[in-house]
Structure formats: C-alpha cells, structure tokens
Amino acid sequence: MSDKIFHPAREAHEIFEASRLTGDATLADLESIRHSTSVYVYQAPVRIWHWVNALAITVLCVTGYLIGRPLPTMQIAEAYDQFVMGYVRFAHFAAAMILTVGFFGRIYWAFVGNSHARQMFYVPIFNPRFWRELLWELRWYMFLEKHPKKYVGHNPLAHVAMFCFMTLGLTFMIGTGWALYAEGAGQGSLPDTAMGWLLGLVQNSQRLHTLHHLGMWAIVIFMIIHIYAAIREDIMSRQSMVSTMISGHRMFKDDRID
Amino acid sequence: MSTIETFYDVMRRQGITRRSFMKYCSLTAAALGLGPAYVPKIAEAMETKPRTPVIWVHGLECTCCSESFIRSAHPLAKDVVLSMISLDYDDTLMAAAGTAAEAALQDTIEKYKGNYILAVEGNPPLNEDGMFCIVGGKPFVEQLKHAAEHAKAIISWGACASYGCVQAAAPNPTRATPVHKVITDKPIIKVPGCPPIAEVMTGVITYMLTFDRLPELDRQGRPAMFYSQRIHDKCYRRPHFDAGQFVEHWDDDYARKGYCLYKMGCKGPTTYNACSTVRWNDGVSFPIQSGHGCIGCSEDGFWDQGSFYDRLTNIKQFGIEANADKVGGTAAAVVGGAVAVHAAVSALKRAQKKNEEA
Ligand code: HEM
Ligand code: SF4
Ligand code: SF4
Numbered sequence: 001m002s003d004k005i006f007h008p009a010r011e012a013h014e015i016f017e018a019s020r021l022t023g024d025a026t027l028a029d030l031e032s033i034r035h036s037t038s039v040y041v042y043q044a045p046v047r048i049w050h051w052v053n054a055l056a057i058t059v060l061c062v063t064g065y066l067i068g069r070p071l072p073t074m075q076i077a078e079a080y081d082q083f084v085m086g087y088v089r090f091a092h093f094a095a096a097m098i099l100t101v102g103f104f105g106r107i108y109w110a111f112v113g114n115s116h117a118r119q120m121f122y123v124p125i126f127n128p129r130f131w132r133e134l135l136w137e138l139r140w141y142m143f144l145e146k147h148p149k150k151y152v153g154h155n156p157l158a159h160v161a162m163f164c165f166m167t168l169g170l171t172f173m174i175g176t177g178w179a180l181y182a183e184g185a186g187q188g189s190l191p192d193t194a195m196g197w198l199l200g201l202v203q204n205s206q207r208l209h210t211l212h213h214l215g216m217w218a219i220v221i222f223m224i225i226h227i228y229a230a231i232r233e234d235i236m237s238r239q240s241m242v243s244t245m246i247s248g249h250r251m252f253k254d255d256r257i258d
Numbered sequence: 259m260s261t262i263e264t265f266y267d268v269m270r271r272q273g274i275t276r277r278s279f280m281k282y283c284s285l286t287a288a289a290l291g292l293g294p295a296y297v298p299k300i301a302e303a304m305e306t307k308p309r310t311p312v313i314w315v316h317g318l319e320c321t322c323c324s325e326s327f328i329r330s331a332h333p334l335a336k337d338v339v340l341s342m343i344s345l346d347y348d349d350t351l352m353a354a355a356g357t358a359a360e361a362a363l364q365d366t367i368e369k370y371k372g373n374y375i376l377a378v379e380g381n382p383p384l385n386e387d388g389m390f391c392i393v394g395g396k397p398f399v400e401q402l403k404h405a406a407e408h409a410k411a412i413i414s415w416g417a418c419a420s421y422g423c424v425q426a427a428a429p430n431p432t433r434a435t436p437v438h439k440v441i442t443d444k445p446i447i448k449v450p451g452c453p454p455i456a457e458v459m460t461g462v463i464t465y466m467l468t469f470d471r472l473p474e475l476d477r478q479g480r481p482a483m484f485y486s487q488r489i490h491d492k493c494y495r496r497p498h499f500d501a502g503q504f505v506e507h508w509d510d511d512y513a514r515k516g517y518c519l520y521k522m523g524c525k526g527p528t529t530y531n532a533c534s535t536v537r538w539n540d541g542v543s544f545p546i547q548s549g550h551g552c553i554g555c556s557e558d559g560f561w562d563q564g565s566f567y568d569r570l571t572n573i574k575q576f577g578i579e580a581n582a583d584k585v586g587g588t589a590a591a592v593v594g595g596a597v598a599v600h601a602a603v604s605a606l607k608r609a610q611k612k613n614e615e616a
Contacts, residue, residue: 068570068583070521073504073512084502141600143607187476187486200477203558205488205528206571210582213570217586221593228597232604 035255314348319380326453376409383432452555489526524551
C-alpha cells in the first residue's frame with residue numbers, strides 16, 4: 001500500500017459505531033468501508049438527461065419500427081374517428097422533440113458542467129496512450145486480463161462507444177429525423193430551413209427513410225451492449241455503474257491504486 | 259427580333275378564337291397557382307412578346323414524355339404549345355425528316371442564338387463515346403452539347419433527362435447520364451416523372467414562355483408549384499393511413515374498401531409530384547385511385563430501390579436481398595447472441611475465480 005494514502009489515526013473498531021451497533025458488520029467490513037471512496041461524477045442534469053433520453057429512445061424505437069411496419073389493420077371506427085397510425089406517429093414526433101431538446105441541453109451542459117460532462121463529446125484520438133488503454137480494455141472484455149482497472153468516468157471502450165453511438169449516432173438520427181419531418185411540415189417551414197438540405201443531399205426520400213431506419217438498428221445494438229456492459233461492470237468491475245447514474249456517485253470497491 | 263411573331267399571332271394563325279385564347283390564359287393561370295389578376299398579364303405577354311422558340315431533342319428515352327404532352331387535358335394548351343414548339347425542332351413531331359430535319363435544327367440554333375429554350379427528352383449515354391444513342395449519324399451527346407451551347411435555358415423532361423431513369427439502372431452499362439451532369443453551365447429545370455403529367459409540362463413551358471424566366475424551383479431544381487408536396491400529403495386515402503387502415507393483400511376486403519396502400523409498397527410518402535391533385539387523363543384518375551400504389555416515378559433513383567411492392571426497400575450495398583429490418587434485425591440478433599455467450603463466460607470465469615480464492 002502506498003504511503004500517499006491517508007490513514008486515520010484510530011483503528012476501525014473504534015469508529016463506525018452505528019455500523020457496529022446493527023450487529024452484522026464484521027471487523028473486515030469496517031476496515032473496508034474506511035478505505036472505500038466515491039467520486040461525484042454525474043451531476044443532476046446529466047442524470048436526468050440520461051433517463052429522459054433512454055425513455056425517448058425507447059419510444060422512438062418502438063414507434064419508429066411501427067412506422068416502418070405498421071400494426072395490422074384495425075377497424076375500430078370510421079377512418080375519421082380512428083387515429084391509430086396517427087397516434088404512433090404523434091408519439092414518435094413528441095419523443096423526437098424531447099430527444100432533440102434534451103440533446104441540445106446536454107451539449108449546453110458539456111460547457112457548463114463538470115469535466116465528466118464533457119467526456120462523451122470528444123475522443124483523444126491523438127493520444128497513443130488512449131489507444132493502448134483501449135486495447136487493454138478490449139483484452140479485459142476478451143477475458144485476457146485477470147483484473148479490471150478503475151475508471152472515474154467511462155473506460156476507453158465505453159468512451160468510444162458513447163461518442164460513436166450517442167454523440168454521432170444521435171446527431172445522425174436527429175438530423176435525418178428532422179429532414180423527414182420537414183417533408184411533412186412543408187417547404188419554407190422551420191424544420192425545412194434547418195434540415196431540408198439533407199433531403200437535397202440524399203436526393204430520394206425513400207433512401208433517407210432507409211438511412212434513418214438503419215440508424216435505429218445501430219442504436220438498438222448500442223442499447224443491448226450498453227445495458228449488458230453496465231450490469232456486467234457493476235458486478236465484475238471495481239466500481240459502481242448502474243447506481244452511479246441514479247445517485248451521481250461512482251463508488252469504488254477497493255482502495256488498490258493500480 | 260421584331261420579325262418574330264408573338265404567341266398570339268401563332269395562335270390566331272392556328273385558327274384559335276380570341277375567346278378560346280382568354281380561356282387558355284385563365285386555365286394556365288389556375289394551373290400555375292396564380293390569381294385571376296394574372297390572367298390579363300398572361301394575355302398581354304402572349305399578345306405582345308415575340309414567342310420564344312423551343313428546340314426539343316430526344317436521347318435515350320421511350321417517348322412517354324411526348325406521349326403525355328400531346329394528351330394535355332385542355333386541347334388548346336397542347337395545340338398552342340405544340341404548334342409553337344413544332345415550328346422549330348422536335349424530331350418526333352416535326353414534319354421534316356433526315357437531312358432536312360438536321361438543317362432545321364441548325365437553322366433554329368443560328369437564328370435564335372441565346373434565345374431559345376432547349377427541351378431534352380431522354381439522356382445521353384456516355385460509354386463508348388456515346389455510341390449507344392445516335393442521332394443524325396452522330397452520338398446524341400454531341401447534338402445535346404451543340405444545342406445547349408446557345409440555349410437560354412434547358413428543360414429536362416421526365417425521369418430520364420432529370421435523373422437517368424431505367425436505362426441508368428445499376429450497373430448502367432451505357433452510362434446513361436442525366437442532362438445536368440453533362441451540361442453544367444446553363445440554368446436547368448427538371449420536370450421529372452415517368453412521364454411527367456401533361457398539365458405540368460404545358461404549365462411549365464407556358465410559364466417560361468410568358469414570363470420569360472424559370473418558375474420558382476425547389477432544392478432539386480424542380481418547379482416548386484408542382485413538386486413541392488408529396489403524393490401522400492394530398493392523397494385522398496390519407497385518412498385511412500392516419501387511421502392505420504391498410505390494404506394487407508391485393509384483393510382483400512380492405513383493397514375493395516379503398517384503404518391506404520402503404521403496406522403494398524406505395525411510395526406516395528416519399529414522392530414529390532402533383533398526381534394526387536392534378537391527376538391524369540383529364541383529371542380522371544391516378545394510380546392510387548385505381549388501386550395501385552405510387553411507384554415513385556418522379557424521384558431520383560426510383561428504379562433502383564427494390565420492389566415497387568415493398569414498404570421497406572432493399573439495400574443493395576449489402577449484396578443480398580435485404581431491407582433495413584432484415585439487416586438491422588440480424589445484426590441485433592447476432593449482437594444479442596454474442597452478449598448472452600459473453601455473459602455466460604463471464605459468470606463461469608467469476609465462479610472459477612471465487613473457487614480459487616476460497
Ligand atoms: C433514437 C432516435 C430515433 C429512432 C430510433 C427513430 C426511428 C425511426 C424509424 C425506424 C422510422 C421508420 C423509417 C421507415 O422505415 O420509413 C422513423 C421514421 C420517422 N422518424 Fe424517427 N427515429 C428517431 C428519431 C427521430 C427524430 C429526432 C425525428 C425528428 C422529428 C424523427 C422523425 C421521424 C419522421 C418524420 C419519420 C417518418 C414518418 C413517416 O414517414 O410517416 N425521428 N423513425
Ligand atoms: S395510398 Fe400511398 S399516398 Fe395515399 S395515403 Fe396511403 S401511403 Fe400515402
Ligand atoms: S402516382 Fe407516383 S408513380 Fe404514379 S405517376 Fe404519380 S409520381 Fe409517378
């Protein structure tokens with residue numbers, strides 16, 4: 001153990017009186033909680049964004065899929081009294097607007113928030129050390145490393161994934177999505193002024209739909225990996241994961257400094 | 259230029275009465291989405307302005323644009339516009355043939371240098387020095403370039419001239435190339451469709467002749483008054499779309515009830531054209547009204563988007579017949595499977611480690 005670690009003067013059994021009173025805490029437990037540390041990583045706006053974003057994406061994926069492959073025909077009422085596809089599309093657009101506003105809010109927070117709020121928006125590709133660490137993390141996932149490392153924010157692999165699928169991925173989905181929306185809103189409308197050029201670039205709206213649709217599958221794949229990795233890391237790594245996005249605190253399970 | 263007749267002179271010479279002429283002016287104003295105040299303006303322009311000559315050339319095409327054009331709903335519209343055009347050069351419609359025809363073309367170019375409109379039907383194939391389309395003994399691309407050199411503006415008729423159409427379908431053996439990729443220094447107006455609607459064609463040409471300028475164009479260079487909305491935006495089956503009432507199979511009960519053709523691959527939601535408002539054949543009907551989805555004939559690359567009857571179209575880049583859901587769903591399933599295996603191995607490793615430690 002390094003000398004740089006601070007050691008309080010008193011022994012474990014003299015402190016944490018409340019913990020000892022509950023009767024279940026062993027001496028080893030007390031020794032452990034004395035060393036374990038946590039860092040405040042995710043500020044409230046980041047956490048709120050994360051969950052709102054997750055919800056919006058879920059709604060967007062389900063409704064988006066149903067736009068591409070609508071539900072079986074229903075005859076609930078006359079067409080003018082029935083709005084099934086209309087509601088599916090409405091939910092898609094409502095969630096899309098929340099997603100868009102949230103994403104811009106998140107970008108704003110990258111400027112005013114703490115250093116962890118900025119991590120998602122850039123990848124230090126010119127730092128060779130970053131690539132070595134990325135490779136190392138890959139080896140951990142391939143069961144080639146016995147012990148994981150500690151990270152305060154994202155590990156290098158997660159960092160790249162976040163950047164590709166969220167920063168770039170959401171930009172792509174929001175861009176193509178609003179370009180599609182502009183078609184319905186009409187020429188000269190705000191969405192058309194903002195994103196209509198994209199349809200001009202892709203030329204054919206059918207192609208734009210296909211790109212937007214493929215983007216959904218990229219995001220679905222990210223979601224599968226993201227949720228799996230978060231739970232797995234929560235169990236197998238040396239820090240907390242899922243609860244960190246609830247409380248904001250990254251808790252560390254040991255005080256080794258390697 | 260004072261020797262050139264006005265439009266009105268031409269019309270009168272064609273035996274058209276003043277009454278019919280005024281009717282034509284109001285019809286044109288309405289077709290172009292202009293208010294009644296424009297009727298006298300159109301009339302005045304046509305009475306006083308020297309008519310603008312039009313040269314109409316044909317490359318790789320099927321003549322469906324010409325066929326459509328001569329079926330314009332208002333007989334006057336086509337008579338007038340046609341007579342104005344055929345006076346100059348159109349190798350399909352003109353009386354002259356062979357050397358005489360080529361001489362007529364040369365004549366018109368010389369006479370109206372910088373003043374005529376070049377209307378192009380079809381496109382030039384560029385492979386093998388353009389030998390896949392020969393007009394008057396020379397590759398069409400040469401005639402096109404020659405005629406374009408002194409043109410005031412160019413109209414690209416139909417999907418062929420605008421985008422390439424079926425002769426440009428992958429792998430495009432003749433390298434059929436849309437006009438705007440060959441002629442880059444002239445204002446070009448695209449009037450896509452396979453064919454374009456007759457009223458749209460006469461409307462565009464009349465606008466250009468009377469107002470002496472291009473109509474307002476959208477981002478892709480199409481006249482905004484006819485191509486600014488999708489078929490889907492004005493489709494009379496749209497309430498069934500919003501209700502979620504779709505034809506599920508050809509000839510099912512829903513098809514008989516006239517439900518939305520979205521699931522049958524209707525491309526109305528991705529196609530900019532005026533069919534759902536102007537309709538075809540004198541406004542009698544249009545494809546969706548007769549129970550068949552739109553195939554997107556006025557869109558760039560519509561011929562290479564897979565089946566006309568699939569809502570999600572094929573993605574060629576993956577080398578197999580697959581749409582976004584097949585590609586994405588397969589990838590997601592593979593990743594999901596990999597995650598499950600990874601989770602199992604992780605659990606085993608963890609148990610192993612615990613055993614070692616214990
Ligand atoms: C994570 C984000 C998103 C996902 C997963 C998603 C998914 C989808 C999918 C799968 C489709 C069907 C495409 C097709 O096959 O035709 C679709 C359509 C569409 N999406 Fe999104 N989307 C997202 C974000 C957005 C955003 C931000 C907007 C912006 C308003 C948007 C607007 C649209 C529009 C306008 C359509 C076409 C609706 C129609 O043709 O009726 N989407 N979306
Ligand atoms: S039939 Fe085609 S254009 Fe008409 S509402 Fe259905 S999808 Fe849209
Ligand atoms: S309905 Fe569609 S496919 Fe048919 S003519 Fe109009 S744009 Fe072309």
